[in-house]
Amino acid sequence: MSEEQVTGEIAGANRLLDTIIGHLKAGDDSVVVDELALLHYGEIASLLEALSPELRQRLWDLIPAQIEGEVLSHLHEKAQASILFKMDDEEVVAAATVMEVNALAQVIDNLSEDLTETVLQSLDEDHRQRLEASMAFTEGTAGRIMNSDVISVRADVTLAVVLRYLRRFPALPPHTDNLMVTDEAGLYLGSVAIADAITGQPDVRVSEVMHSDADWVTVDASEQKIAQMFERRDLISLAVVDEGGMLLGRITVEDAIQIIRSQADHALLASAGLKEEEDLFAPVVPSALRRGLWLGINLVTVFMAAWVIGRFEEVLDKIVVLAVLMPVVSSMGGIAGSQTLTLTIRGMTLGQVSKTNLRWLTNKEVLVGLLNGVVWSLVVGIVTFAWFQQMGIALIIAAAMVLNLFVAALSGVLIPVVLERFGIDPALSGAVVLTTVTDIVGFLSFLGLATWFLI
Amino acid sequence: MSEEQVTGEIAGANRLLDTIIGHLKAGDDSVVVDELALLHYGEIASLLEALSPELRQRLWDLIPAQIEGEVLSHLHEKAQASILFKMDDEEVVAAATVMEVNALAQVIDNLSEDLTETVLQSLDEDHRQRLEASMAFTEGTAGRIMNSDVISVRADVTLAVVLRYLRRFPALPPHTDNLMVTDEAGLYLGSVAIADAITGQPDVRVSEVMHSDADWVTVDASEQKIAQMFERRDLISLAVVDEGGMLLGRITVEDAIQIIRSQADHALLASAGLKEEEDLFAPVVPSALRRGLWLGINLVTVFMAAWVIGRFEEVLDKIVVLAVLMPVVSSMGGIAGSQTLTLTIRGMTLGQVSKTNLRWLTNKEVLVGLLNGVVWSLVVGIVTFAWFQQMGIALIIAAAMVLNLFVAALSGVLIPVVLERFGIDPALSGAVVLTTVTDIVGFLSFLGLATWFLI
Numbered sequence: 001m002s003e004e005q006v007t008g009e010i011a012g013a014n015r016l017l018d019t020i021i022g023h024l025k026a027g028d029d030s031v032v033v034d035e036l037a038l039l040h041y042g043e044i045a046s047l048l049e050a051l052s053p054e055l056r057q058r059l060w061d062l063i064p065a066q067i068e069g070e071v072l073s074h075l076h077e078k079a080q081a082s083i084l085f086k087m088d089d090e091e092v093v094a095a096a097t098v099m100e101v102n103a104l105a106q107v108i109d110n111l112s113e114d115l116t117e118t119v120l121q122s123l124d125e126d127h128r129q130r131l132e133a134s135m136a137f138t139e140g141t142a143g144r145i146m147n148s149d150v151i152s153v154r155a156d157v158t159l160a161v162v163l164r165y166l167r168r169f170p171a172l173p174p175h176t177d178n179l180m181v182t183d184e185a186g187l188y189l190g191s192v193a194i195a196d197a198i199t200g201q202p203d204v205r206v207s208e209v210m211h212s213d214a215d216w217v218t219v220d221a222s223e224q225k226i227a228q229m230f231e232r233r234d235l236i237s238l239a240v241v242d243e244g245g246m247l248l249g250r251i252t253v254e255d256a257i258q259i260i261r262s263q264a265d266h267a268l269l270a271s272a273g274l275k276e277e278e279d280l281f282a283p284v285v286p287s288a289l290r291r292g293l294w295l296g297i298n299l300v301t302v303f304m305a306a307w308v309i310g311r312f313e314e315v316l317d318k319i320v321v322l323a324v325l326m327p328v329v330s331s332m333g334g335i336a337g338s339q340t341l342t343l344t345i346r347g348m349t350l351g352q353v354s355k356t357n358l359r360w361l362t363n364k365e366v367l368v369g370l371l372n373g374v375v376w377s378l379v380v381g382i383v384t385f386a387w388f389q390q391m392g393i394a395l396i397i398a399a400a401m402v403l404n405l406f407v408a409a410l411s412g413v414l415i416p417v418v419l420e421r422f423g424i425d426p427a428l429s430g431a432v433v434l435t436t437v438t439d440i441v442g443f444l445s446f447l448g449l450a451t452w453f454l455i
Numbered sequence: 456m457s458e459e460q461v462t463g464e465i466a467g468a469n470r471l472l473d474t475i476i477g478h479l480k481a482g483d484d485s486v487v488v489d490e491l492a493l494l495h496y497g498e499i500a501s502l503l504e505a506l507s508p509e510l511r512q513r514l515w516d517l518i519p520a521q522i523e524g525e526v527l528s529h530l531h532e533k534a535q536a537s538i539l540f541k542m543d544d545e546e547v548v549a550a551a552t553v554m555e556v557n558a559l560a561q562v563i564d565n566l567s568e569d570l571t572e573t574v575l576q577s578l579d580e581d582h583r584q585r586l587e588a589s590m591a592f593t594e595g596t597a598g599r600i601m602n603s604d605v606i607s608v609r610a611d612v613t614l615a616v617v618l619r620y621l622r623r624f625p626a627l628p629p630h631t632d633n634l635m636v637t638d639e640a641g642l643y644l645g646s647v648a649i650a651d652a653i654t655g656q657p658d659v660r661v662s663e664v665m666h667s668d669a670d671w672v673t674v675d676a677s678e679q680k681i682a683q684m685f686e687r688r689d690l691i692s693l694a695v696v697d698e699g700g701m702l703l704g705r706i707t708v709e710d711a712i713q714i715i716r717s718q719a720d721h722a723l724l725a726s727a728g729l730k731e732e733e734d735l736f737a738p739v740v741p742s743a744l745r746r747g748l749w750l751g752i753n754l755v756t757v758f759m760a761a762w763v764i765g766r767f768e769e770v771l772d773k774i775v776v777l778a779v780l781m782p783v784v785s786s787m788g789g790i791a792g793s794q795t796l797t798l799t800i801r802g803m804t805l806g807q808v809s810k811t812n813l814r815w816l817t818n819k820e821v822l823v824g825l826l827n828g829v830v831w832s833l834v835v836g837i838v839t840f841a842w843f844q845q846m847g848i849a850l851i852i853a854a855a856m857v858l859n860l861f862v863a864a865l866s867g868v869l870i871p872v873v874l875e876r877f878g879i880d881p882a883l884s885g886a887v888v889l890t891t892v893t894d895i896v897g898f899l900s901f902l903g904l905a906t907w908f909l910i
Binding site: 014017018021022040042043045046049050051052074163166167169170171172174175176177194195196197198199228230231232233234236253254256257260261264265267268269271272273274278280281283284285287288291292294295296298299302303305306309310313316317320321322323324325326327328330331332335336338339342343344346347350351352353354355356357360361364367368371372375376379380383439 | 501624689715751754757791809819
């Protein structure tokens with residue numbers, strides 16, 4: 001094993017990151033260049049993403065021109081844009097010519113119209129045509145994700161012929177576990193595993209060893225469906241065909257991992273109003289602007305809750321203890337509701353929530369909510385009584401909590417389902433709507449019951 | 456293309472799920488059995504996970520015995536346990552004998568001691584030894600994840616010999632993109648791509664085409680590191696060696712996807728106090744118990760906030776408007792803080808937050824927080840003045856908000872870093888600690904300033 005292995009075996013990206021930052025700050029450019037030579041594109045991209053704007057630019061300038069395109073394709077969108085923005089036109093064009101079509105399609109979206117034109121003209125005819133074909137597909141569909149580096153063979157040839165054909169390639173495209181089988185017109189018939197091509201007898205025909213039930217998707221398949229197929233069927237590559245069944249390209253597990261990662265990021269970040277390509281190391285002003293919008297949306301909902309409280313000034317004025325306790329009711333509702341919400345949204349993403357099990361799920365969540373509502377409202381009632389020695393308030397807070405946990409459970413299931421039906425992303429909006437509901441119901445039930453019974 | 460393709464091309468798992476639930480409820484067992492025959496293990500597992508306990512058991516009973524082991528290995532832990540619990544001992548033993556070592560090691564954890572003993576005794580010698588070896592490794596390390604179905608060749612043989620050797624296998628293990636190269640003692644030397652073995656000249660030796668810088672990990676490598684290597688280096692398989700460099704097994708991209716999925720689930724669910732193997736369709740009582748604990752923890756923090764409010768009964772009694780407005784300050788702090796917290800935790804998981812960039816990151820987040828604090832506190836101040844016509848309260852709420860957004864940003868970066876330093880999982884505890892801080896600082900600053908200036 002070579003010396004490289006010692007770094008190859010990353011001992012935590014942190015150590016690597018610390019080393020690079022240290023050398024960049026010390027101005028040891030040549031050491032950084034040596035370190036970069038040992039890394040893969042994806043690792044260099046990850047380093048760039050972890051640097052402040054100034055250091056990011058410094059590191060970028062040290063990256064050899066011939067790998068700039070590959071590194072760019074591995075960056076998330078915001079970081080990619082931050083670098084493209086500072087590259088001069090020739091550099092962009094040079095990087096573009098070596099990029100794969102699906103990565104380039106994404107970069108193009110970040111370029112000015114003029115520069116897009118220049119890039120398109122600099123590509124050779126074949127590359128440009130494939131890029132334009134790719135960009136004609138909707139983002140997030142198989143057509144946009146696929147690559148055209150697929151090796152196809154005919155069904156009526158022998159394995160000996162197939163192996164001779166493969167030997168003519170200087171190297172097979174990465175992740176080629178299958179050869180696609182087509183008829184003479186290009187109609188997709190199935191696939192033959194490279195392993196079978198090797199282990200089979202040379203005089204056997206492709207048609208005898210091919211899997212005619214091999215997986216495929218049409219160009220308009222969604223990325224969610226593609227990721228699920230890779231994940232649940234343990235695929236390495238997947239054929240993409242047009243509506244007529246003609247083979248157009250393939251998607252590899254590398255693309256699937258990228259989809260899974262970006263869906264996971266979306267699920268995690270959207271609930272805090274963040275985009276999956278949010279750049280932790282972006283400059284202050286753009287970060288503040290993007291997040292400020294979210295704060296503004298939430299401010300509206302918070303003022304709605306405050307308005308509800310404002311309706312009860314009279315009772316608050318008479319019984320100040322209510323002001324002390326009211327956050328307990330709203331906050332517990334928010335927490336219980338967000339548990340149900342998180343599970344429901346995840347179930348929807350995995351395709352596990354459907355109209356036939358929605359009723360069962362709703363009943364179950366409501367029962368869970370009521371059970372916890374009863375248990376914890378008992379605790380809250382006892383604590384309240386011990387604290388303030390007022391039985392009326394203790395009973396009212398317990399009742400309000402049971403009610404709010406019931407509503408929270410119901411909302412946790414139904415809000416994302418309804419939002420999705422209206423075409424609104426539940427991962428993004430679910431949490432805001434839910435806490436608005438649990439805040440308002442929490443304040444309304446607690447202060448409302450107090451007004452009714454105590455004054 | 457065969458008829459199967461129509462179902463093969465899942466038109467959303469939802470439709471499949473609805474069909475299966477419909478047939479199960481109607482008692483059309485034979486139709487369900489036909490549907491199952493078209494599905495992959497991972498898809499059947501996903502269906503099982505999406506069913507209520509009763510239907511889950513019904514579907515399980517329709518699954519052919521010979522694939523039970525494979526389906527079990529694709530289930531998440533809680534669903535797996537729910538099914539194992541109802542299987543009779545012979546069924547468990549039968550399933551166990553066909554499972555791969557790494558999946559079986561996980562199942563064993565769910566079995567009673569007696570049954571574990573029975574399973575171990577029913578395995579053949581080789582299988583048992585490999586299982587015991589696997590279970591000797593810590594969970595979440597390469598040793599536990601790897602499989603031993605690796606094909607290794609010697610460096611001094613020719614490619615013709617390699618191809619002859621491969622032809623002796625009835626089928627190559629899935630995801631065999633590389634052959635591992637070892638010396639006669641089993642020391643790992645590198646790998647040779649199957650594609651190179653095919654396209655190379657038959658008389659070339661393995662040593663001439665092998666990659667001696669191919670990636671490997673030692674048995675104690677963490678799953679986080681493994682997933683990052685697969686993701687950033689576009690791997691299909693990865694060699695696992697012991698401390699002495701002897702080849703022990705390999706990890707495939709299928710395992711890596713499972714790690715990525717479960718890390719993503721952890722990041723998403725932990726912040727709501729849920730476990731990644733949380734079962735959306737588990738029965739009511741266990742669900743309520745698991746979530747109840749989280750509500751209890753949060754109840755403590757909510758009462759801490761209430762206690763803080765209680766210190767200000769005097770000012771609340773005099774100026775009831777404060778009670779109406781106080782949730783605005785705490786809630787906005789919580790939202791701004793959780794944005795920073797979410798990004799920081801994600802950055803830490805990706806290995807992008809490190810001691811050398813922590814200061815830059817903290818400064819940046821604090822500036823973002825202050826900027827948004829100033830802008831939105833202005834809005835809040837204006838709205839407050841318009842609503843209540845009291846300049847004092849408008850100024851105080853604005854000041855309290857700037858303060859709370861400053862603290863929120865600082866906490867969003869530092870809380871997860873400090874928690875991790877103390878060995879506490881930030882994904883699980885970060886949000887609770889953060890909202891406790893933003894609630895308390897929010898109430899304290901607003902009511903404190905009001906007490907100071909207004910009475």
